[in-house]
Amino acid sequence: MLSWLPENVSTYGGDIDSLFAIIYYIVGVWFLAAEGLLLYFIVRYRRREGRPAVYVRGASLRQLSWVLVPAAIVLALDLFIDYKGHPVWARVKQDFPPDALRIGGTAKQFNWAFTYPGRDGELGTGDDFTMDNELHVPVDQNVHIAVESQDVIHSFFIPVIRVKQDVLPGRTTNVWFNARKTGRYELPCAELCGFGHYTMRGFLVVHSPEEYRQWIESRTPAA
Amino acid sequence: MGTHAPAHGGSQHADHPEPTTFWSKYVFSVDHKVIGKQYLGIGVFWAVAGGLMAYVFRWQLAWPETPVPAFGWVPEPYMYEGVVPPEFYNSLVTMHGTIMVFFAAMPILLGAFGNFVLPLQVGAPDMAFPRLNMLSVWTLGVASLVLLSSFFVEGGAAAHGWTGYAPLSADPIYTGVGLGGTLWLLALALEFVSFLMGGVNFLVTTINMRAPGLSFWRLPLFVWMEVTASVLFLLSVGPLVAAAVMLMLDRTIGTAFFLPDRGGDALLWQHLFWFFGHPEVYVIMLPGIGIVLEIMPVFSRKPIFGYRAIIWATIVAGALSFIVWAHHMFVSGIDARLATPFSITTILISVPFAVMVFAMIASLWGASITLTTPMLFALGMLAAFIVGGVTGIPLGTAATDIYLHDTYFVLAHFHYTLFPAAILGGLAGLYYWFPKMFGKQLDEGLGKLHFWLTFVSYNCIFIPLFTVGIAGHHRRIYNPYEYEFLKPFQPTHQFVTWAAVVLVLTQLILLVNVVRTLVAGKKATDNPWNANTLEWATASPPPHGNFPNGVPQVYRNPYEYSVPGAAEDWTPQTAPRNAA
Numbered sequence: 001m002l003s004w005l006p007e008n009v010s011t012y013g014g015d016i017d018s019l020f021a022i023i024y025y026i027v028g029v030w031f032l033a034a035e036g037l038l039l040y041f042i043v044r045y046r047r048r049e050g051r052p053a054v055y056v057r058g059a060s061l062r063q064l065s066w067v068l069v070p071a072a073i074v075l076a077l078d079l080f081i082d083y084k085g086h087p088v089w090a091r092v093k094q095d096f097p098p099d100a101l102r103i104g105g106t107a108k109q110f111n112w113a114f115t116y117p118g119r120d121g122e123l124g125t126g127d128d129f130t131m132d133n134e135l136h137v138p139v140d141q142n143v144h145i146a147v148e149s150q151d152v153i154h155s156f157f158i159p160v161i162r163v164k165q166d167v168l169p170g171r172t173t174n175v176w177f178n179a180r181k182t183g184r185y186e187l188p189c190a191e192l193c194g195f196g197h198y199t200m201r202g203f204l205v206v207h208s209p210e211e212y213r214q215w216i217e218s219r220t221p222a223a
Numbered sequence: 224m225g226t227h228a229p230a231h232g233g234s235q236h237a238d239h240p241e242p243t244t245f246w247s248k249y250v251f252s253v254d255h256k257v258i259g260k261q262y263l264g265i266g267v268f269w270a271v272a273g274g275l276m277a278y279v280f281r282w283q284l285a286w287p288e289t290p291v292p293a294f295g296w297v298p299e300p301y302m303y304e305g306v307v308p309p310e311f312y313n314s315l316v317t318m319h320g321t322i323m324v325f326f327a328a329m330p331i332l333l334g335a336f337g338n339f340v341l342p343l344q345v346g347a348p349d350m351a352f353p354r355l356n357m358l359s360v361w362t363l364g365v366a367s368l369v370l371l372s373s374f375f376v377e378g379g380a381a382a383h384g385w386t387g388y389a390p391l392s393a394d395p396i397y398t399g400v401g402l403g404g405t406l407w408l409l410a411l412a413l414e415f416v417s418f419l420m421g422g423v424n425f426l427v428t429t430i431n432m433r434a435p436g437l438s439f440w441r442l443p444l445f446v447w448m449e450v451t452a453s454v455l456f457l458l459s460v461g462p463l464v465a466a467a468v469m470l471m472l473d474r475t476i477g478t479a480f481f482l483p484d485r486g487g488d489a490l491l492w493q494h495l496f497w498f499f500g501h502p503e504v505y506v507i508m509l510p511g512i513g514i515v516l517e518i519m520p521v522f523s524r525k526p527i528f529g530y531r532a533i534i535w536a537t538i539v540a541g542a543l544s545f546i547v548w549a550h551h552m553f554v555s556g557i558d559a560r561l562a563t564p565f566s567i568t569t570i571l572i573s574v575p576f577a578v579m580v581f582a583m584i585a586s587l588w589g590a591s592i593t594l595t596t597p598m599l600f601a602l603g604m605l606a607a608f609i610v611g612g613v614t615g616i617p618l619g620t621a622a623t624d625i626y627l628h629d630t631y632f633v634l635a636h637f638h639y640t641l642f643p644a645a646i647l648g649g650l651a652g653l654y655y656w657f658p659k660m661f662g663k664q665l666d667e668g669l670g671k672l673h674f675w676l677t678f679v680s681y682n683c684i685f686i687p688l689f690t691v692g693i694a695g696h697h698r699r700i701y702n703p704y705e706y707e708f709l710k711p712f713q714p715t716h717q718f719v720t721w722a723a724v725v726l727v728l729t730q731l732i733l734l735v736n737v738v739r740t741l742v743a744g745k746k747a748t749d750n751p752w753n754a755n756t757l758e759w760a761t762a763s764p765p766p767h768g769n770f771p772n773g774v775p776q777v778y779r780n781p782y783e784y785s786v787p788g789a790a791e792d793w794t795p796q797t798a799p800r801n802a803a
Contacts, residue, residue: 004693006708020623027613034580034609041587042602045523046594052792053785054589058528058582067529067581074577078570081620086563088622093559109397152391153489155554155629159695159708162626166555168490169390170483173556186708190629190697192384194397195309198701 006159009185009206011178013162015088022084026077092163096176100144103135104128105175107147107154107167110196112187114145118220127220133202135187137179138212144176155191158204166191179206239353241767253353255338256764260660261360262334265367266327270646271730273322278727280315283307285713285720287702301379309701310399313382316699318374320385321407324507325414326370328645330363332510334421336652337449339660341425343758344443346434346775348768351427359420366413373406381407384699386500389481389492393473408471415460422453434757436777441796443756443781444527447534448513451541452506459502459545466495493555497548504641505544509537511644512579512608514652515601519583521655521754522598523590524792526782529582536575536582543572553621554628562621569619576612580605591785591792595752596670600651603678604643611639614689632692638685650677650733658747661740662764669736676729683722687715755795756781 002021008014045053058064102123104115114135118127137143147156149169156175157164165175187202207215242248252258282291290305301311342350350356373380378401383392387407395401429442429450469480470492479485481492520527527533549557549565583605592598614636617623627633650673658664691712696703703709703716750759757777761770775797783794 001690001693004690006695016622016626019620020617020626023617023620023623027616031609031613034584035606038584038587038602038606038609041584041590042592042594045587045590045592047524047591051591053523053525053591055525055785055787056528056589057526057530057780057782058532058585059530064529064532066585067532067578070581071574071578075571075574078573078616079567081616082563082567082570085566085620085622089559089562089566089625092622092625093562149489152397153388153555157629157695157697159626164554164625164628168483168556170487170489171556186706188697188706192313192388192699193391195313195382195399195701197313197699198309198703198705201705 008160008162009179009181009183010161010163011180012088012092013160015091016162019085019088023081026081030074092176096144096174097142097178100142100176101137103137103143103145104130105135105145105147105156105167106150107156107189107193107200108150109152109194110189110200112154112156112189112200112202116216116219119217129219129221131219133187134205135202136205136207136212136215138209139179139182139206141209142176142178144174146172146174148172152193153191154189154193154200156187157190158185158187160185161204164190179204182206182208182211239349251357253349253357254767255342255350255353255356256660256769258356258360259335259337259339262330262338262363265360265363266330266335266649269322269326269367270331273319273327274727274730276315276319276322278723279307280312280319281716281720281723283312283701284703285717287704301374307701310382311379312701313384313398313699314380314400314403317381317384318370321381321411322370323641323645324385324503325411326363326367328507328641328649329414329418331649332507332514332645332652333418333425333449333452334360334363336445336514336649336656337425337510338421340656340758341446341449342428342432343659343761343765343769344446344756345429345432346437346757346770346777347428347432348770348774350424351432352424355420356424359417359424362413362417362420366410366417369406369413370410373403373410376402376406378403386496387470387492388496389470389473390483390487390489392492393470393481393487395474405471405474408467408474412464412467415464418456419460422457425449425453426457434774434777437757437796440531441777441780444516444530444533445510445513447537448509448516451537452509455502455509455541455544456506459499459506461499462495463499466492490552490556493552494548497551498545500551501548502541502544504637505541507641508644509541511604511648514648514655515583515604517756518597518601518651518655519586520782520784521752522593522595522601523587524593524784525586525590526780526784527582528585528588529578530780530782533579533582536578540572540575540579543568543575547572547619550619550621550624553624566619566621570616573612573616573619580609580612595654596665596667596674597651597655599671599674599678600647600654603674604647604651607639607643607647607678607681611636611643614639626695627692629698630692631688631696631698634698635685635688635692638688642681642685646681647678650674655752656758657740658751658763659758660764662747663740663744664747664751665736665740665744669732673729673732673736676732677726680722680725680729684719684726687719691715753791753793755779755783755793757796760795760797 106113112133115130117123147167149167154167161177185204187204189200295305380403382398382400391397472478479487481487547569550569747763777796779796785792786794
């Protein structure tokens with residue numbers, strides 16, 4: 001099942017994949033045990049002439065321990081999963097790196113638009129420029145996208161980064177990531193946003209640092 | 224068959240004279256048995272409609288923009304010579320979800336089986352409020368007409384997802400759907416009213432009208448589940464009713480509860496919806512489990528293991544269900560610090576359900592199992608529900624949900640919980656209680672064929688959807704092959720669609736079985752399954768008033784099978800304790 005995951009190109013994607021693998025193997029054991037026991041009992045305890053069923057109600061604690069002990073183990077594993085999970089969530093969603101490259105983003109029916117700081121490196125100045133549907137970032141660099149919707153809820157999703165964040169109208173939501181491999185990757189919208197939802201397809205383009213500098217330079221509007 | 228005590232603690236209202244006219248017998252009936260069948264009719268109609276909608280959108284996913292076989296008759300602008308356009312696709316997925324949750328699962332599990340079986344299992348002559356009961360099914364009838372009409376108005380039926388997220392749903396300009404979206408809200412509101420009325424009946428009847436000797440700890444688990452579901456629904460639906468009213472006002476008279484550009488909030492709908500939405504899935508799940516808990520002991524010839532543990536687990540799960548809702552909203556823009564608390568509460572819910580699943584498996588140890596059709600569907604439900612349960616873990620863990628949210632993984636997960644409850648559980652209940660409801664028993668051969676084809680095709684649909692979900696395939700996408708990363712999955716989608724075709728066509732076997740049985744089947748005995756609970760202590764079908772010899776006296780627990788030293792391997796609840 002895990003092999004269906006697409007390649008991971010982000011710094012934190014591996015944490016998410018590892019957590020998924022931990023969960024997968026833990027629940028996998030329980031799944032096989034439960035289904036296996038179920039199937040085994042169905043076969044083993046088919047009606048046989050002369051062999052009545054065993055009258056056991058599971059009312060005493062001793063009998064119930066067959067259920068309660070496994071349930072207690074489930075509880076322990078559940079809490080273990082949450083214990084492993086919290087740092088991963090915090091890394092992606094809470095602990096934003098302070099010195100990230102900032103890019104602005106908007107979403108609307110039915111395209112993305114990203115605003116870059118231009119040659120001066122500062123967002124919100126006169127040399128900013130905007131591109132539809134293309135998010136350009138340098139490799140191995142923390143980037144921080146502040147996104148807002150102009151109409152309905154959309155969702156910023158880059159499978160190979162493992163990031164997803166709903167984009168709301170009326171407030172800014174924030175995404176950060178660090179891409180470790182150059183390339184061009186799809187950026188779908190992952191929240192139903194109308195009849196054109198399926199067409200709302202952006203791209204993450206990851207450049208080498210030098211390429212990125214040149215790209216910014218070439219796109220910055222003339223003074 | 225035990226002594227019969229005079230009616231005890233019962234409501235005078237439950238006694239109504241036997242109807243005589245066609246209209247009062249079959250149409251405007253206050254009898255819970257007729258009302259149950261009316262709910263069954265409504266639920267089955269919508270299950271078929273919802274299933275056919277799934278066929279249409281599944282065809283689009285497999286062979287995009289090609290004509291859907293057998294659907295060329297749908298006029299423009301819904302479909303164009305059999306081809307689904309994006310607007311109608313969004314409508315189909317929206318309405319499929321709405322229909323299956325509110326107009327198929329609930330009517331079948333609560334309306335049909337709850338109404339038919341609960342008064343019988345508690346030994347009552349009818350529900351506490353028979354006229355309220357009739358009003359509840361008629362309200363659902365009106366709700367159904369409203370929902371149906373939404374397809375035929377300009378702009379078509381709702382297309383904003385069954386979850387109805389605002390602002391997409393709050394202004395017709397965003398979807399192009401106008402009146403249809405408002406009718407959607409009205410239909411849902413009426414459905415809520417219907418089930419609130421029904422829930423009142425379930426609770427009052429169970430509390431007040433149990434037969435003498437039938438303490439709460441001797442109630443069949445199905446009754447416990449229906450009662451818990453009714454309480455969950457009662458306590459959770461209020462916020463959604465409020466939200467629906469606000470949404471309707473936004474859509475029609477220009478308020479802005481959910482429209483941020485005029486002061487509204489984009490997240491408020493989600494909180495109100497999911498506060499209800501999570502308990503709601505247990506409103507569906509628990510009765511489905513309840514049906515399985517009735518069937519398993521009968522065809523294992525031994526008691527359910529851990530009767531009280533199951534009841535405590537049910538109450539705990541129900542209570543927890545009110546504090547998990549934001550696991551549907553991890554990436555919605557809520558404060559990130561809320562994610563871990565909700566992950567913890569969510570993962571805790573797996574514990575009571577684990578208790579139930581382990582108890583059900585333990586119930587099979589040392590059993591004497593007969594794999595009748597109801598038992599096959601019940602065990603199939605359990606096997607499928609285990610998949611649903613384990614796949615909930617990565618979704619309820621916030622960090623993995625970042626990736627999995629709004630992918631097909633979620634979809635496959637909930638089709639491994641809701642489908643087992645509503646369809647596998649519903650079919651188990653149908654085969655099990657059919658003789659009691661209709662006086663004739665469905666054919667076992669056709670039943671087994673129906674089971675295997677249904678179960679295998681169902682798994683062929685949803686297992687592959689886990690894999691495409693893990694690959695990142697996002698939801699509600701009209702044409703996945705617009706995306707490079709999804710192009711490799713067209714063969715998967717085609718396989719899934721073929722499985723869906725098989726699943727739909729397989730239901731014709733049930734139709735044939737039902738028609739043949741009703742027309743020419745053998746009459747059923749009072750108790751064809753040699754079962755203990757009170758519905759089997761009267762005729763099939765029961766006469767007016769259910770227990771013509773008076774309210775039964777109950778002496779025993781519901782699952783006393785293979786009691787050591789007993790003459791038979793079943794000991795009905797009405798068997799006196801010191802009987803020779």
